[in-house]
Amino acid sequence: MANFCVEMIEFHEDGDDGSPSSPLKFKDQDYEQIKKALLNGGGKFEDELFPANLDSLGELEGFTPEKFSEVKWLRPHELNPDAAFIMDGVSRFDFKQGEVGNCWFLSSIGALTFRKALMERVVPPNQSFKNNYAGIFHFKFWRFGKWVDVVIDDLLPTRKGRPVSVSSSSGKEFWAPLMEKAYAKICGSYGDMIAGRPSEAFKDFSGGVYLHYPLSKSPSDLWDIMDRAFQCRTMIGCSSLNGDRGKQIFKELGVVDGHAFAVTKVKQVESEGARVKLVRIWNPWGDTEWKGDWSDKSDLWETVSDENRDECLKVHDDGEFWIKMEDFLEYFEDIDICCNSPNFVEGDEHQWNSHSKKGRWEAGVSAGGYRNDRDDFWTNPQYRLTVEAVDGWSKGDKNIFVSLMQKHDEENRSKVSYHYIGYYLYKTAQGKLPSSVLLYVKPYTSFLSPTRELTELHSLEPGQYVIIPCTDGAGQTADFIITVYSKGEAKLQLSDD
Known part of the structure; x- marks a missing residue:
């Protein structure tokens, strides 16, 4: 097990009720x-x-x-x-x-x-x-x-x-x-x-950390990230292409279109003197598999060592198959990785700490919309983030991970309509920021998305910051929870007036 796989500190803001041992x-x-x-x-x-x-x-x-x-x-x-x-x-x-x-x-x-x-x-x-x-x-x-x-x-x-x-x-x-x-x-x-x-x-x-990677613009080291993620005992899922192209791929190569799969392993093998990066995928149908290169009946398995073939190849119609990384990137749409800590992204040995705060956007009180709502934006809840120095950190290294999750009150999941949510991040030593500062100081920003949870990694220099979670329009009411995972020490607290 790689030594960068550390356990995340579980945070429960309101005491022990709601912990794993006291749900x-x-x-x-x-x-x-x-x-x-x-x-x-x-x-x-x-x-x-x-x-x-x-x-x-x-x-x-x-x-x-x-x-x-x-x-x-x-x-x-x-x-x-x-x-x-x-x-x-x-x-x-x-x-x-x-x-x-x-x-x-x-x-x-x-x-x-x-x-x-x-x-x-x-x-x-x-x-x-x-x-x-x-x-x-x-x-x-x-x-x-x-x-x-x-x-x-x-x-x-x-x-x-x-x-x-x-x-x-x-x-x-x-x-x-x-x-x-x-x-x-x-x-x-x-x-x-x-x-x-x-x-x-x-x-x-x-309750862990998750990162979403669209495969059409994935990082060049995605396979290495996936490899480290498996060492850290993560859960990984992926989705196949939809639409006409997805249907064509299903017909020709057996990948069910618009479908969710589990990624169950990654493995590098040597084939005819070349290193091949493979991804193992499981279809919850329990059957219907990929029919291209490195599928169960592919001749390419004859080009690897007996040890690798015995370890990897199981010719069963059980929904699980191997696919090379290049085909995975071409025929699948995205991948989600969920883990205890973001360490797998860069593979370092730092302990990540977790800090959470619950808040609420309340119409007429604290639901100020996004930055273009000049009169109301400053009324959104503001959180003071203190980022401490980390040994060995250099500019560009990811050291802060932000999660913003909104809570709905609808009992039926299919009826939920999520607000577009996001947050603005300002580097400033001031307390609660007035509108005059918010409108004219350039922030670090996240995108707005109509999702239950929005996540983003940042590279932040040591110092004082303010995070302002928001919706895309003033007056939109919802509860939210903001969580900051920090490489090293950090503090998160609600800013006073």
């Missing part, structure tokens, strides 16, 4: 209390807050009224008398995507299976269909700075005896379908999980 109870449901009552009474849990009906199933693409009428909610032992929660550990090959278009979420679970400690946090152990079974299970997710414990029953939507959504590859193992149901509950329904980015699930699995 908040989602919808005030207490797993231990409910289970104890069920065991004493001999019943099986039926969740009234996420009932087994069509409201919880939600709107599903391609589902006709006839299909909806065929849906039955069954417990795992009704699908298989030998049902188990986990068999021989967890793996990306334990499950396959069903009729819900949530490949972004399932590919992210595939990436999560490589993070054993994190997996056990999200999927608490000691859950079973045998010992003390009461039809109740629970899972933990990170939500806007806090960990929450989500309770569910084990009634799964099925049609004609098969799960509507995620299914067990073996027909016996049900941790993945139940985990999906818990996430559907916090999203509002199964239908509310349709469409998304792996980075969203990565964040909710870890």
Whole structure:
């Protein structure tokens, strides 16, 4: 393990509640209390807050009224008398995507299976269909700075005896379908999980740092970044091209268009005297693979050493395949990397520290819009950032990572409409900046984006700065959390008037 892989300090602004060891109870449901009552009474849990009906199933693409009428909610032992929660550990090959278009979420679970400690946090152990079974299970997710414990029953939507959504590859193992149901509950329904980015699930699995790389303008050392990221036990996801070109590639080369995948490994091999950089990718469909160079049946595997071929090549229709880096850049659209710390970007040995503050844009009070709103911009919350010197740092080295996340109040994920958000960063020793300064001093800026979370790396000299998070228009109300990860020491505090 590379020595630049350090653990990030977990920050909880409001005390221990919401920590991994003391998560908040989602919808005030207490797993231990409910289970104890069920065991004493001999019943099986039926969740009234996420009932087994069509409201919880939600709107599903391609589902006709006839299909909806065929849906039955069954417990795992009704699908298989030998049902188990986990068999021989967890793996990306334990499950396959069903009729819900949530490949972004399932590919992210595939990436999560490589993070054993994190997996056990999200999927608490000691859950079973045998010992003390009461039809109740629970899972933990990170939500806007806090960990929450989500309770569910084990009634799964099925049609004609098969799960509507995620299914067990073996027909016996049900941790993945139940985990999906818990996430559907916090999203509002199964239908509310349709469409998304792996980075969203990565964040909710870890509360960690994520970086997004569009492959059309990726850094020249992206493969090295990916290599270091794997050494740091990251989660990596990618998306394929959409539109007419994506459909053509799907038809000719087998890469599903407009689809999310997990990146599961990188490997450099020697082929006919040349070094080839390879990327291993997994399709949550559980089948349908790349058919080009370095695919399972490619003759190019005969040009590498027996050791590399034995290590890498597994000719199975399991959705996982190798592709060389050049083809990956050409036929895929972007990549998301989520880790405990940004160290993998440059591979240095510095410890990164984390500082978070929660804030709110309030219409008429602290929602000043962006910099062109001359009269109101200064009313946005302002945060004082103190950057300390770091040994060995030189100008251009990335030493500050900023995350700005907005929180929505909508219970159904599909109905969320995010504001365009961004922030301005000023180098100044003043306290809270007045409009006269903000309008005429050139800031470091981030772009505005209609996203849940915006992230950006900076190279900042030691000194005093002010960060002003904002929306694209005055009067837009929302809660937000701003987090600064610093290489070395730094301080973040709300500026006084």
